Every structure is written in structure tokens, then in C-alpha cells.
Amino acid sequence: MKKLSTPCYLIDETKLHKNMKKLAAMREQSGARLLLALKCFATWGVFDLMKPYMDGTTSSSYYEARLGYETFGKETHAYSVAYSSEDIKKVSVFSDKIIFNSLSQLRQFYPECSGVTCGIRINPGVSYSHFDLADPARTFSRLGVTSTTDIEAAMPMVSGAMIHFNCENEDVAAFEHLLAGISHKYGTFLEQFDWISLGGGISYTEDHFDALRFAQIIKAFSQKFGLQVYLEPGEAAVTHTTTLVTTVLDIVENTKKIAIVDASIEAHMLDLLVYRESAGFEGTVVRGSFPYQIAGRSCLAADIFGEACFQNELQIGDTIMIKDAAGYTMVKKNWFNGLKMPSVAIMRPDGHIDVLQESSYTDYKRSLSTELRI
Numbered sequence: 001m002k003k004l005s006t007p008c009y010l011i012d013e014t015k016l017h018k019n020m021k022k023l024a025a026m027r028e029q030s031g032a033r034l035l036l037a038l039k040c041f042a043t044w045g046v047f048d049l050m051k052p053y054m055d056g057t058t059s060s061s062y063y064e065a066r067l068g069y070e071t072f073g074k075e076t077h078a079y080s081v082a083y084s085s086e087d088i089k090k091v092s093v094f095s096d097k098i099i100f101n102s103l104s105q106l107r108q109f110y111p112e113c114s115g116v117t118c119g120i121r122i123n124p125g126v127s128y129s130h131f132d133l134a135d136p137a138r139t140f141s142r143l144g145v146t147s148t149t150d151i152e153a154a155m156p157m158v159s160g161a162m163i164h165f166n167c168e169n170e171d172v173a174a175f176e177h178l179l180a181g182i183s184h185k186y187g188t189f190l191e192q193f194d195w196i197s198l199g200g201g202i203s204y205t206e207d208h209f210d211a212l213r214f215a216q217i218i219k220a221f222s223q224k225f226g227l228q229v230y231l232e233p234g235e236a237a238v239t240h241t242t243t244l245v246t247t248v249l250d251i252v253e254n255t256k257k258i259a260i261v262d263a264s265i266e267a268h269m270l271d272l273l274v275y276r277e278s279a280g281f282e283g284t285v286v287r288g289s290f291p292y293q294i295a296g297r298s299c300l301a302a303d304i305f306g307e308a309c310f311q312n313e314l315q316i317g318d319t320i321m322i323k324d325a326a327g328y329t330m331v332k333k334n335w336f337n338g339l340k341m342p343s344v345a346i347m348r349p350d351g352h353i354d355v356l357q358e359s360s361y362t363d364y365k366r367s368l369s370t371e372l373r374i
């Protein structure tokens with residue numbers, strides 16, 4: 001580990017495989033088709049490991065749709081909060097299904113979608129989410145049609161729908177309750193649809209999640225309405241598989257001991273900051289009696305990953321491994337402060353490490369301007 005150049009997002013192939021096996025079992029038991037949500041994880045260098053267990057990808061933009069088509073294959077679903085007509089021309093080349101967010105978008109682009117199956121996003125007005133920021137049914141939500149009149153008007157143009165109504169839901173009973181309400185409210189439409197996507201946000205791969213019960217609920221729902229169910233796992237596919245490996249660059253003291261590492265929460269694990277959560281740390285050195293705050297090296301005063309107690313006093317050059325650095329991390333990394341971008345690597349089951357991606361000064365420079373000067 002010492003030899004790995006840091007910072008680095010290190011994916012553990014064995015752990016990824018474990019998640020994939022859990023997803024595949026749930027797929028088998030439920031009859032659902034599983035589409036990887038690229039908004040969460042799009043590190044296509046590992047897609048060959050994921051393909052056997054999943055049925056394709058779902059996207060939020062033209063770039064994601066194209067990436068899914070080119071690197072994952074199988075089924076490509078496209079959804080965007082709002083498409084431009086230029087997007088539609090491009091997205092329809094790469095997608096099996098296009099799901100529109102509103103009736104007006106569906107009406108505008110349906111004539112250009114010949115050969116592509118269309119769907120509509122429904123906002124059921126109910127959800128499971130601990131975070132207002134990610135709650136699709138929050139007050140004044142723009143995500144999906146809310147009126148049954150709009151769904152009725154969409155019916156001649158669509159063969160299915162997407163209802164994303166969960167965020168980090170580990171509670172199967174709560175899911176079942178919400179799905180029963182949705183079945184009741186939209187039963188007439190569900191009977192006419194061929195397919196439905198129930199979106200993402202469900203923690204299928206957590207050890208305590210009752211995946212068998214969940215699969216039974218999906219199977220019964222699918223049979224009741226004669227629907228092909230799609231699920232769009234993002235976080236569940238990659239959770240617990242990856243660490244952000246960093247090196248301690250300095251240790252300072254201001255009441256607490258603070259270890260500054262060669263990464264940044266703002267630039268490299270932004271979701272923790274957005275959702276005001278602390279990082280967890282991995283490795284044998286954690287869980288001792290020497291407390292440290294682990295902080296990033298950007299200029300931001302609160303660029304803090306979290307706190308941990310180590311078995312020994314930390315030294316400059318020590319490795320600190322930050323947990324759960326796969327979902328919503330690599331897709332959100334940015335060049336704040338011009339900091340070195342973490343490389344992306346995978347640890348094979350035999351311990352061998354392959355580097356999948358490295359960024360350089362040229363990538364940083366190109367992200368800001370081309371050579372053209374005015």
C-alpha cells in the first residue's frame with residue numbers, strides 16, 4: 001500500500017464482486033432488470049466486472065447515455081430533467097428508452113423519437129428520504145408529472161414510466177407501504193404499461209437489508225400489473241467497495257491534533273460536505289487512543305474529512321484510508337485549488353493493483369480553457 005501513489009480511489013475487486021452477487025440474487029428472485037445509475041458511478045474501467053450481473057445503464061444526460069451505450073452495452077435508458085432538441089437527436093441514437101420528465105417535453109420530442117420507446121416520469125408525491133436535497137417529492141419538486149390528467153394525456157405516447165421515490169432506504173416495510181400507495185393511486189395506468197422503473201435509492205446490498213422480502217414484493221407487484229420492473233441501483237452497486245487512499249502531509253495542532261492529507265473533501269468526496277456527513281476511516285491503525293482530526297489540503301477552512309483515534313501517533317508520510325469512496329465521488333471530483341486529482345485504481349483478488357486512470361496538469365489546464373486567447 002505504501003508504494004501506491006496517492007491520492008487514489010482504490011476499488012477492491014473482491015468487494016465489488018460481493019455486491020454484484022447480492023444484486024444478481026435479488027434480480028433472479030424478483031424478475032426485475034437492473035440498470036446501473038451512471039450518475040452515481042461511471043468508472044467504466046470496471047464495467048466488464050459488473051456486466052454479467054446487471055442489465056444495462058440509466059443516464060441523466062447525453063454524455064451518460066452515450067457512455068453507458070459504449071462501455072456497458074445491454075439496455076440503455078435515458079432520462080433527463082430537461083432535454084434540448086439537440087440532446088434528443090443524440091440521445092435517441094444511443095438509447096432503448098427515453099423517459100421524459102414532463103408532459104411538455106414528451107409532447108415536444110415524441111415526434112423525433114421514432115424507433116425509441118418512450119416513458120414518463122411520475123412524481124407520486126410520497127418518498128423515503130432523510131435528506132431534503134435528494135427528496136424527489138419535496139415541496140414544489142420539478143421531478144416528474146404530478147397530475148393524473150397529465151399521465152392520461154401521456155398514455156398514447158408512452159409504454160411505461162419511471163417513479164424514483166427512495167433515497168438510502170434500508171427499510172423494506174416502508175418501501176412496501178409506499179409501493180402499495182402508488183399501486184392504489186396509479187393502478188389504472190400500471191395495468192396499461194408494459195414496464196416501470198422504480199428508480200434507485202434502495203440499500204439492497206447492505207448486510208441487514210431483507211433482500212428476499214424485497215424481491216418478493218417486486219415480483220408480486222410485477223405479476224399483479226403484468227409489468228417488467230426495472231430498478232436503478234447506484235450506491236447499492238458500489239457501496240463499501242472503495243477507499244480514498246491518502247498520505248499525511250503535515251500535522252498541526254490547534255487544541256486538537258490535525259493531520260492534513262493530500263486530498264480534499266471539497267474536491268474529492270464532495271457528497272460528504274453537501275450532506276454534512278463525516279468520513280469513516282479504514283485500516284488496522286484506526287481504533288486506538290490517539291485522536292486526530294483528518295483534514296484536507298484545500299484552502300477551505302472546514303475541509304475536514306472527520307475524526308478518528310489511531311493506535312499510534314500519526315507521522316508525516318502515513319497512509320490514511322477514507323471509507324466508502326465509490327458512489328457520487330469519482331463522478332463529482334473537481335479541480336478546486338488546482339489540487340492533484342486522485343488516480344483511480346483497482347485491487348485484484350491477489351492483491352495486485354492496476355491503475356485505471358491518472359490525471360495530469362494538462363487535464364487541469366484543458367478543463368479551464370483551450371489555447372484560444374482573447
Ligand SMILES: Cc1ncc(COP(=O)(O)O)c(C=O)c1O
Nearest residue numbers: 037040164200201232233234235
Ligand atoms: C432517477 C434516479 N435513478 C437512480 C438513482 C440512483 O440512486 P442510488 O444511487 O441512491 O441508488 C437516482 C439518484 O438520485 C435517481 O434520481
